[in-house]
């Protein structure tokens with residue numbers, strides 16, 4: 351637990367650090383714009399790096415990475431069935447398939463510039479659209495196993511991506527490319543969708559770490575589109591746009607890998623703050639459950655050791671106590687005595703007033719005995735109407751005094767039965783551990799024998 355002053359200080363700077371955190375995130379998201387602005391202002395329009403091999407190598411590397419990330423995302427989806435991940439996987443497959451010809455046509459870029467260039471914005475538009483649809487499906491219930499196992503949907507999308515490739519080729523090769531500034535509109539579309547995605551994430555307060563990586567990558571994709579729009583083929587802004595897009599892709603792929611290593615779903619990977627809050631709630635639930643369990647255990651233990659009718663210890667528990675207490679008394683050299691106690695003519699009570707009245711007598715008797723005893727004395731119900739009382743720290747002589755007090759207390763008890771007042775008496779036999787025997791069984795027998803002597807001597811008496 352943090353100490354109080356530390357918590358108070360934390361409270362004071364909490365707002366400031368929260369604002370600082372938001373500013374940091376915003377600054378991080380806008381870092382690419384610094385480069386874009388710098389290049390836009392200072393780049394010479396003549397400065398180009400026409401590097402076919404470099405471009406090919408970059409495309410091959412990016413296709414390998416995007417293919418791998420698409421596969422990991424698909425595996426994640428197969429595990430969790432999260433619709434968001436299904437669209438994300440489709441987005442990654444889409445960008446991989448639609449972007450591939452961009453690399454393929456690098457060599458003929460001088461002859462067919464549009465054919466070479468169009469695949470870039472087309473692939474970004476396809477990916478942005480699919481990521482955006484995924485965002486609209488965020489938090490929806492998971493797909494069924496049947497849906498997850500169905501390969502038809504994936505093959506259909508793959509065919510659609512190939513058709514898009516062919517359509518882009520058609521647009522570039524036919525006069526259609528002159529009808530509309532395709533590059534501009536596709537790139538602007540990707541830019542607009544990426545920005546809309548960022549706005550939705552922020553507006554809906556999707557602040558889990560993985561959704562932050564998602565929003566950050568969208569911000570990078572949007573800025574990559576801005577850089578592409580401002581660039582000319584092969585100039586530095588154009589190369590830099592590739593770098594921004596790749597960085598956005600890396601950020602998003604990091605989110606996918608984190609999901610893969612944890613819950614397999616974007617919506618169930620929580621931030622530290624959320625986790626701590628959940629932990630706190632879970633902890634309080636656990637503590638409450640533990641308290642309930644302890645109370646239930648205590649009740650169970652009480653029930654297992656207590657006679658339910660009278661509240662006296664049951665036979666098993668009384669025998670255990672007698673063994674423990676007599677052992678302790680022997681070790682400490684202290685006296686300990688035992689009373690054997692039986693209601694006189696109890697059968698007649700049952701016969702005359704009924705079994706229920708007999709039960710009332712048993713309860714009243716135990717209450718009366720307990721009022722006479724000290725807290726650490728133990729009353730046990732050994733049989734039907736036979737009781738025993740264990741008296742720690744009590745010599746034979748002191749036990750005789752106590753037994754007499756019990757006898758007279760019982761004799762004076764007014765027990766209300768069916769509108770009448772009933773009175774009963776008890777006979778008591780006394781024995782002391784050590785003095786009358788060393789083992790529990792022997793001492794019990796001596797007390798019992800004395801009880802029967804009390805019975806034979808006329809009942810309602812104590813035999814010591």
Ligand SMILES: Nc1nc2c(ncn2[C@@H]2O[C@H](COP(=O)(O)OP(=O)(O)OP(=O)(O)O)[C@@H](O)[C@H]2O)c(=O)[nH]1
Nearest residue numbers: 692693694695696697698700705706708709734735
């Ligand atoms: N109401 C009630 N009666 C019980 C219970 N357990 C035992 N009894 C009765 O207790 C009576 C015991 O009678 P006995 O052992 O014959 O002895 P008694 O009538 O008390 O006579 P003495 O012990 O010789 O004075 C029997 O009638 C049992 O049915 C119980 O839980 N409730």
